[in-house]
Amino acid sequence: MTNPIPPHEKASILAEALPYIRRFAGCTLVIKYGGNAMTEPHLKEGFAKDIVLLKLVGINPVIVHGGGPQINEMLEKVGKVGEFVQGMRVTDAETMNIVEMVLGGHVNKEIVSLLNQHGGKAIGMTGRDSHFIRAKKLTVDTPEQKGVDIGQVGEIDSMDCTLINQLTQNGYIPVIAPIGVGENGEAFNINADLVAGRLAQELNAEKLVLMTNITGVMDKQGNLLTNLSPSKINALVEDGTLSGGMLPKISSALEAAQNGVKAVHIIDGRVPNVLLLEIFTDSGIGTMILGE
Ligand SMILES: Nc1ncnc2c1ncn2[C@@H]1O[C@H](COP(=O)(O)OP(=O)(O)O)[C@@H](O)[C@H]1O
Numbered sequence: 001m002t003n004p005i006p007p008h009e010k011a012s013i014l015a016e017a018l019p020y021i022r023r024f025a026g027c028t029l030v031i032k033y034g035g036n037a038m039t040e041p042h043l044k045e046g047f048a049k050d051i052v053l054l055k056l057v058g059i060n061p062v063i064v065h066g067g068g069p070q071i072n073e074m075l076e077k078v079g080k081v082g083e084f085v086q087g088m089r090v091t092d093a094e095t096m097n098i099v100e101m102v103l104g105g106h107v108n109k110e111i112v113s114l115l116n117q118h119g120g121k122a123i124g125m126t127g128r129d130s131h132f133i134r135a136k137k138l139t140v141d142t143p144e145q146k147g148v149d150i151g152q153v154g155e156i157d158s159m160d161c162t163l164i165n166q167l168t169q170n171g172y173i174p175v176i177a178p179i180g181v182g183e184n185g186e187a188f189n190i191n192a193d194l195v196a197g198r199l200a201q202e203l204n205a206e207k208l209v210l211m212t213n214i215t216g217v218m219d220k221q222g223n224l225l226t227n228l229s230p231s232k233i234n235a236l237v238e239d240g241t242l243s244g245g246m247l248p249k250i251s252s253a254l255e256a257a258q259n260g261v262k263a264v265h266i267i268d269g270r271v272p273n274v275l276l277l278e279i280f281t282d283s284g285i286g287t288m289i290l291g292e
C-alpha cells in the first residue's frame with residue numbers, strides 16, 4: 001500500500017497551483033484527447049474531472065478528441081482493416097461513414113456525457129456543425145511517392161471560431177470531433193492533432209496539450225526528449241525516429257508553436273490527473289515543443 005500524503009504536503013501541493021490559476025484564468029487551453037489515451041474507464045473519468053476543474057477555476061478548455069483505435073474496432077466488425085499512410089487513415093466512402101459514426105457519435109457523446117455528469121456544461125460538435133471547419137482533399141507525400149491519394153481525408157482550409165468563442169464565453173466546454181466539411185457539403189476525415197493545432201492558433205490559445213499513450217517524444221534509444229526545437233524535429237523526422245501517428249502530431253505541434261501558441265506539450269494520458277500536473281505544478285512533464 002502507498003503511504004498517504006501528510007496534510008502539510010497536501011496543502012503545499014494545493015498552494016503550488018495558485019500562481020498557475022492566476023496566470024491561466026480567462027485563457028483558452030486546447031486539449032487534444034487521443035483515442036489511445038481514452039481506453040481505461042478510470043482515466044476517462046479522471047480526464048472529465050480535470051477538465052471540469054479547469055473550467056471552474058476560470059480557464060477555458062476546448063477539447064478536440066481522436067478515436068483512431070475506436071474506429072479500427074468498428075472497421076474490424078464490418079470486416080475491414082484500418083490502413084494508414086504517414087499516420088493518416090486511408091478513408092474510402094464506407095470508412096468515412098464509420099469514422100463519422102464513431103467520432104461524431106459514440107466517442108463524442110461519451111466525453112460530453114462524462115463532463116456533464118461531473119458538473120460541466122459540455123457541447124459536442126463536428127466541423128460540419130455550422131460548417132465551422134472547412135476542409136479540402138489532402139494528398140500525402142511518402143519517401144517513395146509524392147501526392148498519394150488516400151481518399152476522403154481532409155486538410156483544413158479555414159475555421160470559423162465564432163460559435164466556439166460564444167460557447168466558451170457562456171460557460172460551455174466545446175468537445176470537437178475532427179471532421180470537416182468540403183465545398184459540396186461532403187465530410188472529410190481530418191487527423192485530430194491537426195484540428196487541435198489549428199484551433200489553438202485560431203483561438204490564440206495559451207497552451208496546446210496533446211494527450212497520447214506514450215511518455216512523450218522518444219529518441220531511438222527510448223529516452224524521453226523533454227524539449228524539441230524545429231531543427232531537432234526535422235532531424236528526427238529525417239532519420240526515421242518519428243513515425244506513424246507521431247508524424248502528424250509533431251507537425252501540428254510545431255506549427256502551433258511557430259504561430260503564436262505560447263506552450264505546446266505532448267504528454268502521457270495514461271498517467272492519472274496528468275493534465276493537472278502539467279498545468280498546475282512546477283514539474284515538467286512529457287515533451288515541450290519550442291517554436292524557435
Ligand atoms: N519517436 C517517437 N516517440 C514517441 N512515440 C512515437 C515515436 N515514433 C512513433 N511513435 C508512435 O506514435 C504514437 C502516438 O501517436 P498516435 O498513435 O496517433 O496517438 P494518439 O491516438 O494519441 O494521437 C505512439 O504511441 C508511438 O507508437
Ligand SMILES: CC(=O)N[C@@H](CCC(=O)OP(=O)(O)O)C(=O)O
Pocket residue numbers: 033034035036065066067068069071087088089099153154178189190191192193245
Ligand atoms: C485522417 C486520419 O487519420 N484521421 C483520424 C481521425 C481520428 C484521430 O486522429 O484519432 P487519434 O487521435 O486517436 O489518432 C483517423 O481516422 O483515425
